[in-house]
Amino acid sequence: MGHNLVKLILVTIFWVIPWFCWAQNFASEDFVVTQFGLDDGLPQSSVNDIIQTRDGYIWLATFGGLVRFDGNSFTTFNRSNTEGFGSDRILHLYEGKTGAIWLSTEMGFTKYKDGKFQTYPLNNVGAINSPQRVVQDAKGRTWALVDGIPYYFTNDTVFSKKVFDNDDLKRKALDNRDGIFVAYQKKVLHTMRDSLVLIKDFDSVFESEISDVIEYPKNSEILFISTARNGVYRYKNGELFSVKESTGFSSNFIKRLSIDRDSTFWVTTYNGISRFNGNGFEVFDPIKADYEINFTKIFKDNEGTLWLGTLGDGMFSAKSSIIRTISKEDGLENDIMLSLSELSDGRKLFSTNCGGIYEWEEGKLIYSVINTHLPNLCVWSIFEDSKNRIWLGAEEMYRLNSLDLSMKGERIDTSHGFYGNVIHSITEDTKGNIWIGALDGLFKYDGKKFHGFGSADGLSSNNVRIIHEEKSGVLLVGTISGLFKKEDERFTLISLGSETEKENEKEPYVRAIYEGEDGEFWIGSYGDGLFRLKDNEVCNITSKDGLFDDIVSHLVKDNADNFWMGSNRGISRLPISSASAFCDGETEVVQTYSYGEPDGMISVETNGGFQPSFIQDAEGNIYFPTVGGVAVVKTNDININTTIPPVYIERVRSSTDVISDTSTVELPYNDSFLEISYTAINFNKPEKTSFKYKLEGFNDNWVDVGNRREALYSKIPPGEYTFKVLASNSDGVWNEKGATIGITITPPFWQTKVFYGIVGLIFLTSGPAAYYYRVSQLKKENEKQKRFSEQLINSQKAERRRIASELHDGLGQQILVIKNRLELAKQQIGNTTKLEEELNEIMESTKISISDVRSISHALRPVHLEKFGLTDAIINLCREIKDSDSIEWSYHIDKIDGLIDENKEIHFYRVVQEGVNNIMKHSSAEEASVLIKRTNHTIFTTIWDDGKGFDLKNIFETEGLGFIGMKERVESLGGTIDIKSAPGKGTTIKINILRA
Numbered sequence: 001m002g003h004n005l006v007k008l009i010l011v012t013i014f015w016v017i018p019w020f021c022w023a024q025n026f027a028s029e030d031f032v033v034t035q036f037g038l039d040d041g042l043p044q045s046s047v048n049d050i051i052q053t054r055d056g057y058i059w060l061a062t063f064g065g066l067v068r069f070d071g072n073s074f075t076t077f078n079r080s081n082t083e084g085f086g087s088d089r090i091l092h093l094y095e096g097k098t099g100a101i102w103l104s105t106e107m108g109f110t111k112y113k114d115g116k117f118q119t120y121p122l123n124n125v126g127a128i129n130s131p132q133r134v135v136q137d138a139k140g141r142t143w144a145l146v147d148g149i150p151y152y153f154t155n156d157t158v159f160s161k162k163v164f165d166n167d168d169l170k171r172k173a174l175d176n177r178d179g180i181f182v183a184y185q186k187k188v189l190h191t192m193r194d195s196l197v198l199i200k201d202f203d204s205v206f207e208s209e210i211s212d213v214i215e216y217p218k219n220s221e222i223l224f225i226s227t228a229r230n231g232v233y234r235y236k237n238g239e240l241f242s243v244k245e246s247t248g249f250s251s252n253f254i255k256r257l258s259i260d261r262d263s264t265f266w267v268t269t270y271n272g273i274s275r276f277n278g279n280g281f282e283v284f285d286p287i288k289a290d291y292e293i294n295f296t297k298i299f300k301d302n303e304g305t306l307w308l309g310t311l312g313d314g315m316f317s318a319k320s321s322i323i324r325t326i327s328k329e330d331g332l333e334n335d336i337m338l339s340l341s342e343l344s345d346g347r348k349l350f351s352t353n354c355g356g357i358y359e360w361e362e363g364k365l366i367y368s369v370i371n372t373h374l375p376n377l378c379v380w381s382i383f384e385d386s387k388n389r390i391w392l393g394a395e396e397m398y399r400l401n402s403l404d405l406s407m408k409g410e411r412i413d414t415s416h417g418f419y420g421n422v423i424h425s426i427t428e429d430t431k432g433n434i435w436i437g438a439l440d441g442l443f444k445y446d447g448k449k450f451h452g453f454g455s456a457d458g459l460s461s462n463n464v465r466i467i468h469e470e471k472s473g474v475l476l477v478g479t480i481s482g483l484f485k486k487e488d489e490r491f492t493l494i495s496l497g498s499e500t501e502k503e504n505e506k507e508p509y510v511r512a513i514y515e516g517e518d519g520e521f522w523i524g525s526y527g528d529g530l531f532r533l534k535d536n537e538v539c540n541i542t543s544k545d546g547l548f549d550d551i552v553s554h555l556v557k558d559n560a561d562n563f564w565m566g567s568n569r570g571i572s573r574l575p576i577s578s579a580s581a582f583c584d585g586e587t588e589v590v591q592t593y594s595y596g597e598p599d600g601m602i603s604v605e606t607n608g609g610f611q612p613s614f615i616q617d618a619e620g621n622i623y624f625p626t627v628g629g630v631a632v633v634k635t636n637d638i639n640i641n642t643t644i645p646p647v648y649i650e651r652v653r654s655s656t657d658v659i660s661d662t663s664t665v666e667l668p669y670n671d672s673f674l675e676i677s678y679t680a681i682n683f684n685k686p687e688k689t690s691f692k693y694k695l696e697g698f699n700d701n702w703v704d705v706g707n708r709r710e711a712l713y714s715k716i717p718p719g720e721y722t723f724k725v726l727a728s729n730s731d732g733v734w735n736e737k738g739a740t741i742g743i744t745i746t747p748p749f750w751q752t753k754v755f756y757g758i759v760g761l762i763f764l765t766s767g768p769a770a771y772y773y774r775v776s777q778l779k780k781e782n783e784k785q786k787r788f789s790e791q792l793i794n795s796q797k798a799e800r801r802r803i804a805s806e807l808h809d810g811l812g813q814q815i816l817v818i819k820n821r822l823e824l825a826k827q828q829i830g831n832t833t834k835l836e837e838e839l840n841e842i843m844e845s846t847k848i849s850i851s852d853v854r855s856i857s858h859a860l861r862p863v864h865l866e867k868f869g870l871t872d873a874i875i876n877l878c879r880e881i882k883d884s885d886s887i888e889w890s891y892h893i894d895k896i897d898g899l900i901d902e903n904k905e906i907h908f909y910r911v912v913q914e915g916v917n918n919i920m921k922h923s924s925a926e927e928a929s930v931l932i933k934r935t936n937h938t939i940f941t942t943i944w945d946d947g948k949g950f951d952l953k954n955i956f957e958t959e960g961l962g963f964i965g966m967k968e969r970v971e972s973l974g975g976t977i978d979i980k981s982a983p984g985k986g987t988t989i990k991i992n993i994l995r996a
Contacts, residue, residue: 393423553608603628
């Protein structure tokens, strides 16, 4: 989507009844325009009509089908995916009194009601004709006009209607407030119940056919009649007046007349849109495109956003913007802004990042004449003092002694006693002293000389960024490492850090200071959020507490007691009451509202760390410096979106199918996977719509999911549940009712009451036999476990004996050799040759010892598994076997790292190791293979050989520990093992393990 901030220029035409006279009046109105096209989900680039139905959805008529829009995504209905759809080429849309949507298509018209489409082709002399439009009167009677023939629709039947031409009927028709005006060819008609009455035939007057007719104001009998090629006419009491292109239309080729929900009268022409302002028509052009756009419709939704359909250019939205950015389009050559300052004569000065200073006055921008004599164009601070002198801080100080910017000023340097470099902040106290914050300290000018303050005077940092005089006269100084208060001629730290931070001497980089009505101070920082200092207690608000950003470069209070704050991610608004409630312990979070590109900013990043850093004019507008121009916030135009967003569950999908009925869902226990897609209708910043949901009966806690629009559940146990989802709009207004869906997971037969009854009956009749059978089975199982335990203990003893033997016979002997060799070496200290021989022998024995240790540790846990992961460990195992065994081995190992719990990877490795060791020891095979494949859900392993095989009978009861251990390890991994073998037919082991 493309985002463009545009400026609306309105042409006002004054209407003097009964004739028009006009003059042009230019006013400005700011819009943020967004274009929607194929890449955004539209099926086709022409949007022929736009409506919003009572459920909140916006519907679009395109040549690629009917499109539903919730503000976030488009859903298309067409012949390929929808039963009952007649034609994809849709011309007009209309919502009836009962909620049905009527589609005028090139193949007749179609009704959409309760999720079903029904098409009604209109046949005229063997041809199917395209209706111009479908409309309804106040009683819900449906009319369609097709090629000059009016049709009336009732009881799913279409009738053609005769037009009555009678003066008495004309008067009765006009007095019938339930009827509506309709037009076809060059005639204007009015409905009266199920009849049509001719009001006026303009055949002798109009050169082209009537395209639309509308009564405005309602019940006034004043008709506006549009024609295909001759503009708009006004008709009242038998008199006709022409309103053509020169009276506020971009073209005389008129397509449509419409009245929006706010009673604004709109005219859509071939290449433009106009609106009636109460006196006349004015051209409306929020897009400001450099090419001609063929418009089809303008529509205003229930949140005040305007939607514009086009032929071939998709759809545009135009939202009133509270931010207007002064940018390169206004004349800025360099749009990275620094200090902003308003002079006493009303001019505003904007400094740029080494691009000089601009003047802004009465909506016009000029490159200031001051740049011709500025010693440095990188100005960080501009300040006018009480004597109308202008101070400019850059790498050095420069001062103009009047408001005449063409007059050269003077450099303030060491010859004046000023030693500051890189000046970031300038202000004046109530006594007329000028305070200057620089990179190397704080300076005061008392009108006669400069006084410097730095670390020797109590400032822990000489880099001063903000200076503020309290109402009591005490000076506060913000540096890059803390806030300081001036007491006499020294500065004292006002600690804003926690106790831990105090110990670490960590204090925030202070960028903004605001003194509240009750004597509290609010401190904006770079990276540490917002601080409140009240009654010697510090409250810190950060993004974890709901603050939009932890960078607060500006703190500006508006007329509605909101703080406006600039940051690297945009501008935000924080009600002071919300911040105070948080700091007083009344709430757990603060409520902030953010603004960025969708609100008119070209760049969301504001600049700060200098003073003055903003302008607040008499109208309440706040000017922020950004890296993409000056963002002007119209704080008095803030409108909270109070529209409660409707919430809908749009789709429910199980593991096998999409469930069409979203009112209730019933699934069997073995198909308890659910994907629930939901939405909320919100067209004003839909990306900031928030959701929370819960599945009552399964987990009664709300799950906050932000803007995510789907919920996933798996392995829901049998039972009855209710899924509920709530949503809020971008201004935090919640739909507390939300949307719900009943979910039933049917239990397996053995968990039903019927099964319990059968089991009870069987128990009463055959309980003793079952008891004795169960006891015998348990005994067998206990015997099996006992044998397994005994074998396991014996195996552990054998393993311990093996390790002890290896340590004693191998490693122990080598260590003894090393000891003896060291004794011999000690005796040869004087004989270099002999000493070297003994040391070489010691080195060889040490290498053998290291090798023995590695062999023992490898048997306990493979080194490759520890260092390189499971996949490489198994590959290394297979490679070593292949290189050292006479059997013809082959192997293929998929990458399975991370698919098994890290603590259980050794179990899987040992299973594979045991399998291949058995082949080498017992199979007498010529060929063998190891295959490990990964799927979406499992790891499938096959170990095969063509050896002598064995009898599977009682394998897990009487055979060696190897297979029993493999089985136990596989079961610990949640998998299954299947062993197939027979004497002379080889052995195949198949292992299936679920992925972690």
